[in-house]
Amino acid sequence: MERVAIAGPNFSGRSETLRARLGADGKSFFLGPYAEAALSGLSSTVADEIAIYRGSAQRHATFPADIAAAGMRKPATLSGGEQVLLALHCFSRSDYGAIGIDTALEQLDVANRARALDYLAVGAFDVTLADNRVEQAPAGWSRQDTARTADGFSLDLEGIAGALKPRTAPAIAISGMDFSYPSKDIFRGVDLSLAPATIYRLIGDNGAGKTTLLKLLVGVLAPARGTISLDGTPYQPRRSGNRAFALATQNPDHQWCGATLREDVARRRNALSGRGIALPSEEEFAALSRRLGAKSLDNHVYELPLVARKRLSWLWPFCGAMPWAMLDEPTIGQDRDTRVALAAAVTRLGERGYGVLFVTHDDDFAACVPHRVLRIGGGTIREE
Amino acid sequence: MLTTPRLIVIALCAALNVSLGTVVYLIKLPIYLDSIGTILCALLLAPDRIVGFVCATLAGLISVALIGLLVNPFYPWFALTMVAIAAVSAFLTAGGAPVFRARPMPVVPFAIRVVLYGIVTGIMAAVVSAPVVAYLFGGVTGSGSAFIVALFLKAGQQVLSAALLSGLAADPVDKTLQVLFAALLYRATPVDFIKLVRGQ
Amino acid sequence: MTPNGAIVFGLVVVAGAMLARDAGLAMLAVVCIAFGAVEIQSRTLRALTWSAGIVAPLAAFMAVVWIGIVGRAPDEIAAGVTGSRTAAMAHVLTVSGRLFLVALVVQLVISRFAHLTPLQFIRSIAAPVTVKKLTVLTLSLIDTILQAVDRARTALIAAGVVTPGFSMRNIGHGFILIQTVWLSVITIATGRLKDKWPAENTLARLDHALSSPSVPLGCADLIWIGLAAVASAVAVAVR
Numbered sequence: 065m066e067r068v069a070i071a072g073p074n075f076s077g078r079s080e081t082l083r084a085r086l087g088a089d090g091k092s093f094f095l096g097p098y099a100e101a102a103l104s105g106l107s108s109t110v111a112d113e114i115a116i117y118r119g120s121a122q123r124h125a126t127f128p129a130d131i132a133a134a135g136m137r138k139p140a141t142l143s144g145g146e147q148v149l150l151a152l153h154c155f156s157r158s159d160y161g162a163i164g165i166d167t168a169l170e171q172l173d174v175a176n177r178a179r180a181l182d183y184l185a186v187g188a189f190d191v192t193l194a195d196n197r198v199e200q201a202p203a204g205w206s207r208q209d210t211a212r213t214a215d216g217f218s219l220d221l222e223g224i225a226g227a228l229k230p231r232t233a234p235a236i237a238i239s240g241m242d243f244s245y246p247s248k249d250i251f252r253g254v255d256l257s258l259a260p261a262t263i264y265r266l267i268g269d270n271g272a273g274k275t276t277l278l279k280l281l282v283g284v285l286a287p288a289r290g291t292i293s294l295d296g297t298p299y300q301p302r303r304s305g306n307r308a309f310a311l312a313t314q315n316p317d318h319q320w321c322g323a324t325l326r327e328d329v330a331r332r333r334n335a336l337s338g339r340g341i342a343l344p345s346e347e348e349f350a351a352l353s354r355r356l357g358a359k360s361l362d363n364h365v366y367e368l369p370l371v372a373r374k375r376l377s378w379l380w381p382f383c384g385a386m387p388w389a390m391l392d393e394p395t396i397g398q399d400r401d402t403r404v405a406l407a408a409a410v411t412r413l414g415e416r417g418y419g420v421l422f423v424t425h426d427d428d429f430a431a432c433v434p435h436r437v438l439r440i441g442g443g444t445i446r447e448e
Numbered sequence: 449m450l451t452t453p454r455l456i457v458i459a460l461c462a463a464l465n466v467s468l469g470t471v472v473y474l475i476k477l478p479i480y481l482d483s484i485g486t487i488l489c490a491l492l493l494a495p496d497r498i499v500g501f502v503c504a505t506l507a508g509l510i511s512v513a514l515i516g517l518l519v520n521p522f523y524p525w526f527a528l529t530m531v532a533i534a535a536v537s538a539f540l541t542a543g544g545a546p547v548f549r550a551r552p553m554p555v556v557p558f559a560i561r562v563v564l565y566g567i568v569t570g571i572m573a574a575v576v577s578a579p580v581v582a583y584l585f586g587g588v589t590g591s592g593s594a595f596i597v598a599l600f601l602k603a604g605q606q607v608l609s610a611a612l613l614s615g616l617a618a619d620p621v622d623k624t625l626q627v628l629f630a631a632l633l634y635r636a637t638p639v640d641f642i643k644l645v646r647g648q
Numbered sequence: 649m650t651p652n653g654a655i656v657f658g659l660v661v662v663a664g665a666m667l668a669r670d671a672g673l674a675m676l677a678v679v680c681i682a683f684g685a686v687e688i689q690s691r692t693l694r695a696l697t698w699s700a701g702i703v704a705p706l707a708a709f710m711a712v713v714w715i716g717i718v719g720r721a722p723d724e725i726a727a728g729v730t731g732s733r734t735a736a737m738a739h740v741l742t743v744s745g746r747l748f749l750v751a752l753v754v755q756l757v758i759s760r761f762a763h764l765t766p767l768q769f770i771r772s773i774a775a776p777v778t779v780k781k782l783t784v785l786t787l788s789l790i791d792t793i794l795q796a797v798d799r800a801r802t803a804l805i806a807a808g809v810v811t812p813g814f815s816m817r818n819i820g821h822g823f824i825l826i827q828t829v830w831l832s833v834i835t836i837a838t839g840r841l842k843d844k845w846p847a848e849n850t851l852a853r854l855d856h857a858l859s860s861p862s863v864p865l866g867c868a869d870l871i872w873i874g875l876a877a878v879a880s881a882v883a884v885a886v887r
Contacts, residue, residue, distance in 0.1 A: 455778075455782060456841060458785075458786075459785035459788075459789050463787075463790045463792075464830065506779075514783070514786060521750055521754040586710045586714065586739060586743035594713050597713060598713040606726050607722040633826070633827060633830050
């Protein structure tokens with residue numbers, strides 16, 4: 065069995081190298097880096113996804129995954145990590161003799177990631193793995209290096225951090241907050257204070273309420289009971305609009321307001337100016353987006369590689385328009401140098417007076433950012 | 449004819465019809481937005497009109513069946529309406545594809561085409577739907593149409609012509625909006641995807 | 649009962665309903681309720697209430713139009729006679745009855761096979777493979793689109809471009825949400841087309857998953873189809 069770890073920075077051709085190794089002859093299972101790339105796209109229940117991949121004879125040991133028991137759940141509603149676990153389970157039930165994984169394991173938490181790597185290390189199948197957090201080829205693996213190409217997307221996070229204008233983020237106070245979905249209670253009587261110039265990491269199981277908290281803070285949802293205030297002033301974003309939070313989504317494609325950056329910026333400017341929120345000038349945006357790797361504001365966003373789009377999604381937290389930044393899995397797909405630079409830039413956000421909430425499975429990234437931990441679960445939010 | 453990229457396009461456009469149609473139906477908007485995928489399918493496959501018609505028809509019929517099963521059981525009765533929309537989209541609206549994608553946007557030619565194609569699509573939809581509305585629904589499909597139909601019936605029109613006139617009053621507006629949305633989505637679609645679908 | 653049998657049963661009931669009037673519609677309703685009682689038992693009540701709920705607003709509007717405003721039935725308008733509200737009411741009842749039966753039989757058939765996954769259901773119906781593949785693909789993409797709508801809506805509300813509730817802003821900017829969702833889903837689909845599907849030949853697996861020897865109609869199918877056919881024939885005869 066051949067196990068190959070493809071190592072190299074972003075834009076060095078790792079994905080192409082991986083795909084070339086797999087070929088296009090239908091003999092290899094593929095787990096890609098982008099949203100839903102773990103799924104076949106041919107099923108609307110977990111049970112059907114497994115049924116599609118089930119081979120006539122099972123060739124490998126089963127990769128156990130709790131999610132496999134959730135037969136009627138829709139695969140598109142699973143978290144990224146759950147989708148990857150489901151895909152590994154499907155591979156283990158299939159008759160493919162090889163698997164290629166392009167950074168997909170980065171969506172797993174520490175325990176599941178270790179389990180997945182252990183499974184890949186001992187299985188009777190070929191493995192080709194590209195992963196930004198596998199820096200040394202594990203024992204028994206060979207390593208294939210790739211080098212950065214000349215037309216890679218340059219990144220200047222240090223310059224971005226240096227250009228951040230200081231501001232004083234408001235303190236957030238949540239008092240007696242209740243929130244439930246029709247089938248489930250999420251928060252019961254939550255009291256929480258979030259200090260300005262502080263960075264918080266949200267942790268909790270899937271379904272615990274991390275995304276729900278983000279939605280409550282930007283105004284998609286409203287609490288059934290309780291109050292949220294900014295520096296003591298009542299804050300009702302569902303009624304008055306979001307005034308405080310710049311959100312960078314896990315899938316960057318979910319946040320574009322236009323087909324080009326220029327269109328995106330113009331629409332946001334138009335929307336936010338009505339609330340008295342001033343955005344940086346177009347020149348400042350152009351400079352910021354160049355530092356994030358875009359050659360021009362007229363780039364068609366969706367025609368850029370995924371890694372580049374992910375970086376451009378950081379435009380909003382770092383443009384300084386909003387005092388609090390929310391980053392959902394910001395490091396997915398980013399190489400080590402980028403993760404280190406991003407950690408420094410996020411730390412600088414805190415130092416310049418902004419507040420930050422981030423969600424990540426990347427403990428190494430989190431360790432580089434001085435932060436406090438908010439654990440969400442059991443109806444509560446506790447600072448640890 | 450049905451290459452893998454085209455199967456994806458048909459499914460994508462059908463899914464768009466179902467998703468938008470369902471959302472609009474559930475929040476009771478006075479518009480439909482359930483044929484944007486059909487129109488878009490024809491635009492994506494322009495200039496091949498036969499392929500565009502076949503794929504747009506398949507997208508339309510699959511969405512009609514799924515909406516019927518999942519949300520609104522009366523929807524499949526309008527299957528022929530969807531075929532008519534696919535025909536107009538493939539043989540007329542798709543002719544506007546180059547204008548819809550031109551950069552910078554030629555506003556006046558764009559607008560003229562959207563309005564013209566929308567009106568023709570709306571007229572065809574109203575004509576084909578009228579017998580269904582008249583017979584299955586007694587001329588009344590909801591609050592929007594109810595009072596227009598009542599007006600024509602009170603004036604002595606028979607139910608089929610009242611349903612037709614009611615449809616002619618509403619459908620061109622709704623379909624113009626849908627052609628506009630489809631044209632803007634087509635305009636925003638990455639060129640790589642269009643090349644993939646057209647086999648270029 | 650097989651899915652194909654249930655679908656044929658449904659089609660026969662609908663065909664009969666389209667041609668029947670009051671007594672005939674009642675007869676078909678009895679057949680449907682009997683089907684529900686035998687095939688889906690307690691869920692029949694839910695099917696009945698759902699169907700009534702979906703038809704009630706339409707019936708109400710029809711009543712306002714035909715009984716309240718027009719005051720005569722369509723055939724009276726066609727004959728050029730003065731007509732009566734009683735005839736108008738009979739017309740409304742007939743049309744409402746038809747709509748109710750259509751809604752009910754669809755719900756009954758769906759409920760009968762609710763225990764099957766979509767792939768299992770689609771595999772078992774008699775249809776061209778291409779249509780089955782397209783249906784499977786479409787169902788998967790619907791879920792992807794709806795998930796993208798939820799995520800994109802959060803982001804665009806955060807950006808202030810759309811509002812959570814109804815607003816004039818959403819009338820103007822609602823298209824931005826549709827565009828964002830469309831482009832994100834195209835990106836996912838393109839990725840599969842270029843990478844995952846060629847490597848795995850995934851579509852061939854779907855062909856395999858959808859292939860099955862066609863299951864002939866069984867006794868239960870023939871009984872219910874027969875009952876529906878007889879009821880439809882009688883319903884049409886007595887109109």
